[in-house]
Amino acid sequence: MKLKRFLLRYYPPGIIVEFERGVSVSTRAIDLLDLSPETDVEELLVEIQRSEPLITESHVDQVKHLLVRLQEKLSQQDQRSFSSSKELKAHVLPLTNVAFDKSGSRFLTGSYDRTCRVWDTASGGELHTLQGHGNVVYAVAFNNPYGDKIATGSFDKTCKLWCAESGKCYHTFRGHKAEIVCLAFNPQSTLVATGSMDATARLWDVQNGEQVSTLMGHSAEVLCLSFDSSGGQLVTGSFDHTLAVWDVASGRCLHVLTGHSGEISNVQFNWDGSLIVSGSMDKTCKLWEPLEGVCVATLSGHSEEVLDVTFDLSGRLLASGSADGTARLYSTDTRQCLATLEGHGGEISKVCFSPQGRWLLTAGSDGTARLWDVRSGVCLQVLQGHRDEIFSCAFNYEGDAIITGSKDNTCRIWT
Structure with a gap:
């Protein structure tokens, strides 16, 4: 093996080692989730050299x-509002979802009007309209x-798989x-992994457009799914109240995670793949260890259904959003509730x-999005202007732009 170059990853902090093995080029990640401005760099260097032989x-x-x-990046302060x-009249019918590319220079909107549109963040101009679906475009993503x-x-x-530059459809x-x-x-x-109301998830080959495997085992709709950061495992959540962990290479079910008494609303791996979080209509969140397939904590406190859950990039915090407003x-370490964020109507x-993990963004049926300080639980800002429910929101990679999508048929860019 021969070291080729290093690549920097800001969020979460890490260094990607690119190396040649024969005629192929591979990468390994050195995750630095504990790095802080106070970390002793000399001590960390010794530890990195010990674990990564390519670093001589x-x-x-x-x-x-x-x-x-x-x-230095971690030391930068988030003191902004x-x-x-921009307000974009994005579609003639309500939006379903929004998504940024990694740089935040472009974003997607899906809609009940059967199209997906690609937008330039800086100008608010439409780059492409992706047409061809015969019904609602519900899920959208950049690679x-x-x-x-x-x-x-x-x-x-x-x-459908599309070229982001030209808008050409590669595969259906x-x-x-x-x-x-x-x-x-x-x-x-x-x-690409897809989840469907037919109770299956499927894996598709991006290059040739062929189906790789059908992941069967759920007895009701598959509503959510998530890859781990290695791409080796996929977790699915279903209306049958269960989660399933799958081996991506073989398509084999490794574990069925049972314990929820209601439909699963969302699932996600943490960064290092050591935990899965699930949110459910049973008003709870659960933490699971995918290696053993066991529940390690049930997080209760909400008085109504949990509609969304997510980890921060360090995997040490998670957030839940509920129908209780x-x-x-x-904390994923103590499994304790650190703050209850109240204010949505x-x-x-x-x-x-x-x-950066310092803010939490929430989207509400009251037509507002709210920005919260993670350390204090204080609401820093209310993003107002939409005239109907906000159902989708996202940060760009640098955390200095936000998109919100609403049932008022518009999306807004906040900078």
């Missing part, structure tokens, strides 16, 4: 420089971090027997952390 003495100064850059810079492909999942039972994935309601690219951008912040359908 000749590379120490370069790695030290990268660590200092990461510390957001204002609505981040690359950003050169787009996947759309529709109520017409198909998923056919096989599901009912509506597609969730999808995701694996981290390597070689596969509150969001909650939990209706249910909270979406929660997401900023990439």
Whole structure:
């Protein structure tokens, strides 16, 4: 093996080692989830050298420089407020979802009007209208971090793969027997996973457009799914009250996770793949260890259904949003509730952390999105202007722009 170069990853902090093995190029990630501005760089360097044989003495100064850059990034203060810079009348019918590419320079909107649209964030101009679906476009995603492909999942039972630059349709994935309601690219951008109301998830090959496997076992609709950061495992959540953990290479079910008494609203791996969080209509969240397939904590406190859950990028915090109009912040270490975020006038359908993990964004049926300080639980800002429920929201990679999508048929860019 021969070291080729280092790549810096700001969120979560890490260094990607790119190396040659024969004629192929591979990468390994050095995750630095514990890095802080106070970390002793010299001690960390020794630890990194011990764990990564490709980093020899000749590379120490370069790695030290990268660590200092990461510390400087972590030291930057988030003292800003957001204002609505653009309102886009995005579609003639209500939006279903929004998604940024990694850089935040473009974003997607899906709609009941059967299209997905690609937008330039800076200008608010439309770049492409992706047409061809015969029903609602419900799920949309860029293949981040690359950003050169787009996947759309529709109520017409198909998923389409598009060129992000030209808007050309590469493939139409056919096989599901009912509506597609969730999808995701694996981290390597070689596969797309789709979940459907037909109680299955399917894996599709990005290159040739062929189906790789059908993940069967749920007895009701598959509403949510998530790859781990290695792309080796996929978790699915279903209306049958269970989660399933799948081996991606073989398509084999590794574990069925039981314990919820209501439908699953969302599932997600933490960054290192050591935990899964699930939210449920039974008013609870659960933490699971995927290796053993066991529940390690039940997080209660909400008085109504949990509609969304998410980890921050460090995996040490998670947030839940509920129909009771509150969001909650939990520690994954202590499994305790750190704060209850109150202020919305209706249910909270979406929660997401900023990439730096210092803010939480919530979207509500009261037509507002709210920005919260994670450390104090204080509401920093109310993003007002939409005239109907906000059902989707997202940060860009740098955390300095926000998109909100609403049932008022508009999306707004906040910078």
